[in-house]
Amino acid sequence: MSGIRDGAERYLAIRRSLGYKLKVEGRMLGQFVDFLEERGHSRLTVRAALEWAVLPGGADPAWWAARLTVIREFARFLAAFYELTEIPPPGLLPSRAGRTTPPYLYSQAEIAALIHAARHLAHPLRAATFESFIGLMAATGIRTGEAMGLDRGDPDLDRGVLLVRGTKFGKSRLVPLHPTTVEQLADYQHRRDELCPRPSTEAFFLSGAGTRLNHTNASKTFTRLLKAVDLAAPAGAGKPRLYDLRHTFAVTTLVNWYAADADVAHRLPALSTYLGHVSPATTYWYLHACPQLMTAAAERLDRTGKESP
Numbered sequence: 159m160s161g162i163r164d165g166a167e168r169y170l171a172i173r174r175s176l177g178y179k180l181k182v183e184g185r186m187l188g189q190f191v192d193f194l195e196e197r198g199h200s201r202l203t204v205r206a207a208l209e210w211a212v213l214p215g216g217a218d219p220a221w222w223a224a225r226l227t228v229i230r231e232f233a234r235f236l237a238a239f240y241e242l243t244e245i246p247p248p249g250l251l252p253s254r255a256g257r258t259t260p261p262y263l264y265s266q267a268e269i270a271a272l273i274h275a276a277r278h279l280a281h282p283l284r285a286a287t288f289e290s291f292i293g294l295m296a297a298t299g300i301r302t303g304e305a306m307g308l309d310r311g312d313p314d315l316d317r318g319v320l321l322v323r324g325t326k327f328g329k330s331r332l333v334p335l336h337p338t339t340v341e342q343l344a345d346y347q348h349r350r351d352e353l354c355p356r357p358s359t360e361a362f363f364l365s366g367a368g369t370r371l372n373h374t375n376a377s378k379t380f381t382r383l384l385k386a387v388d389l390a391a392p393a394g395a396g397k398p399r400l401y402d403l404r405h406t407f408a409v410t411t412l413v414n415w416y417a418a419d420a421d422v423a424h425r426l427p428a429l430s431t432y433l434g435h436v437s438p439a440t441t442y443w444y445l446h447a448c449p450q451l452m453t454a455a456a457e458r459l460d461r462t463g464k465e466s467p
């Protein structure tokens with residue numbers, strides 16, 4: 159068993175060195191190795207993997223499939239060192255592919271309404287924060303966690319760039335800012351320091367209590383704003399989320415490129431870098447997940463066909 163545990167540690171170390179955090183996957187893999195030890199298994203078998211994957215009983219089959227996928231990927235690695243390792247075949251616990259529900263895409267009017275509603279929250283500091291927070295996410299497409307993680311020194315408003323540190327894949331990047339975004343962030347800084355001159359944190363965005371924003375208070379406040387503007391998804395669509403401001407930014411950028419007959423394939427790596435995606439393939443997901451993009455691509459193809467001799 160020490161070989162399997164050592165293999166798991168080596169596998170996680172290699173993948174993390176490539177930028178993957180693997181918090182959930184690492185925990186699952188540790189639980190699986192414990193499972194094998196408790197039952198006296200000396201090697202990784204399909205049967206053992208399946209027995210562990212369907213725990214706990216009564217869980218969502220998609221969760222079981224996700225657990226088995228973690229073991230399958232590890233087994234592929236382990237098989238290179240231990241020839242008796244069995245690799246669970248794909249489809250053994252079938253589930254629907256991930257990301258089946260497209261993200262909610264906000265219109266410019268809806269974003270403006272959310273910002274207006276935030277401006278009129280009862281608590282002055284919370285109002286100032288969420289007006290700026292929503293505006294920054296909509297204007298740059300940065301992740302919710304990245305915006306929450308910003309410290310006071312991260313926005314360089316003189317140069318018009320934002321330093322996003324320790325992102326999803328452990329890398330930092332510089333995000334250029336539009337002059338209007340720079341102006342809005344400068345206004346927020348001034349208002350924030352007036353309302354909370356001695357905060358207990360270096361966070362750029364402050365909660366109403368003067369602390370760093372977290373997912374709980376941000377989600378609760380955003381839900382209130384959605385209700386305030388009476389914004390709800392149509393039947394069968396995913397409900398609007400704060401994170402969908404990022405999706406909206408990406409899709410809007412791509413739609414505008416198609417409308418301008420830009421070379422999307424050559425520009426896509428630049429958008430991937432801007433968004434902090436690990437590769438253009440991740441950004442390419444928007445092309446088939448969003449009807450707006452499919453329509454824009456079809457319209458461009460139609461224009462190209464009509465212009466051809």
